[in-house]
Amino acid sequence: MKLVVKKALNNNVLLVNTPNHEKRIIMGAGLGWGIKPGDIVDSNNEKIDQVFVVENQAYANTFQEMLQRVSIEDIKLANEIIKSGEKVLGYKCSTNILFSLSDHISFMLKRIRNGEEFANPLEWDIKTIYPDEYKYSLEAVDFLRKKTKLDIPQREAAFIALHFINSHFDADNMHETLEVTKIIQNVIDIVNYHYGKEFDENSYAFSRFVVHLRYFILRELHSENDNTGGSLLEIVSLKYPNEYACAKKIKEFLEKTPLKVYDFKRAKVLLSHLGITLQKPAFAR
Numbered sequence: 223m224k225l226v227v228k229k230a231l232n233n234n235v236l237l238v239n240t241p242n243h244e245k246r247i248i249m250g251a252g253l254g255w256g257i258k259p260g261d262i263v264d265s266n267n268e269k270i271d272q273v274f275v276v277e278n279q280a281y282a283n284t285f286q287e288m289l290q291r292v293s294i295e296d297i298k299l300a301n302e303i304i305k306s307g308e309k310v311l312g313y314k315c316s317t318n319i320l321f322s323l324s325d326h327i328s329f330m331l332k333r334i335r336n337g338e339e340f341a342n343p344l345e346w347d348i349k350t351i352y353p354d355e356y357k358y359s360l361e362a363v364d365f366l367r368k369k370t371k372l373d374i375p376q377r378e379a380a381f382i383a384l385h386f387i388n389s390h391f392d393a394d395n396m397h398e399t400l401e402v403t404k405i406i407q408n409v410i411d412i413v414n415y416h417y418g419k420e421f422d423e424n425s426y427a428f429s430r431f432v433v434h435l436r437y438f439i440l441r442e443l444h445s446e447n448d449n450t451g452g453s454l455l456e457i458v459s460l461k462y463p464n465e466y467a468c469a470k471k472i473k474e475f476l477e478k479t480p481l482k483v484y485d486f487k488r489a490k491v492l493l494s495h496l497g498i499t500l501q502k503p504a505f506a507r
Contacts, residue, residue, distance in 0.1 A: 223265040230254040231286045234294050237276070238263060245276035247285055249294060272298055277317055288321055292328040299369060300324040303362045307386055310358050319389040326385060327366070334372050344400065345380040347407040350423055351432055352387050359383040391436070402439050405479055409435060409472055416468040 225238040225246065233254045238246050250269035257263070263270075276282050288297070300323040304315055333340065342348070349356045359379035367374050388399040410432075414420055421428045 225263045225265055227257055227259055227261045227263060229259060230257050232289055235285075235289060236263065237282055245282065247274040247276055247282065248272070249274075249297070251294075272301060274301075274320070275317075281317060284321055288324060292324045296328040296331065297324045299366065300327050303327075303365065303382070306365075307358055307362070310361075311354055311386065311390070313390055315386065315389040319385055322388070323382070323385045326381060330374075330378060330381070331366075331370060331372065334374060339375055339377075340381075342377055342380040344384075344403055344407075345377055347403050348380045348383050348387070350410075351403060351406055352383060353423075355383040355386045355390075356380065359386070401479075402436060405439055405476075406432060406435055408475060412471050412475055413468060416471060417464075 223241060225236075225240060225248065227236055227238050228245070229237040231237055231247070231254070234251055235247060235249050236254050236257060238248055240246060248263070248270050249272035250267070251271075253263075253267070253269045274285070276285075297320070300320060304319055304323060308315055356379060359382040360376065362382050363374050363376060363379045366372070366378075384399060387403075391399070410421060421431075
């Protein structure tokens, strides 16, 4: 396939058009040397080792900006981790993860080379709430160790996992992902304390509860109202009085967070799932 060069982003990266007028960014050592707009590059060129689909001009601009601060090698590492992660985790990541993860890997490798290590205060929470992303990120850390020959600490897996979590749930930004993760863990702590027993974190009920809780929190953060009436609340309060009492504690906590949940009608989705999922199978024996 013949690719028409639109712009050389640097000596190793080209912005091109396909015969179908689709934009691509192609990458390879020395690929851009002596190339000018209008030149033809064959898609089978042996120098090409990475290809990125350009969704819009903003993507191309952001990619070019990234090249000013992140090496091609680090971008390639991030892209390999993303592509492999999509296969393992079973979902398609948003395109922006390439930029955020490339930046993170670049900064992380610089820190490690300088002997600097950061602790992630949410490492346990991420491991508990998002076990699949955390497990894959451990594999990503091992991959980076082999590729860079650096002794990358296992704790870096939690940072990498956050990028997949943020991308998968299409959060507005990393701050929102961190905020939601902290709120979820606090709610889990409240439930554990209320019932006097620990969740079985490997159970289907626990996973289901976390999923419902996350979407509930995201709806509240984005002020998406649920129009269901309050009759369900009355039924739950009578049929599941213990769960109702637990939900009241959660409501009191949520009022202190950015969610500002001031009435039970807004909390009924969470409340109904408490009534369903917090039965014995959800807890460790």
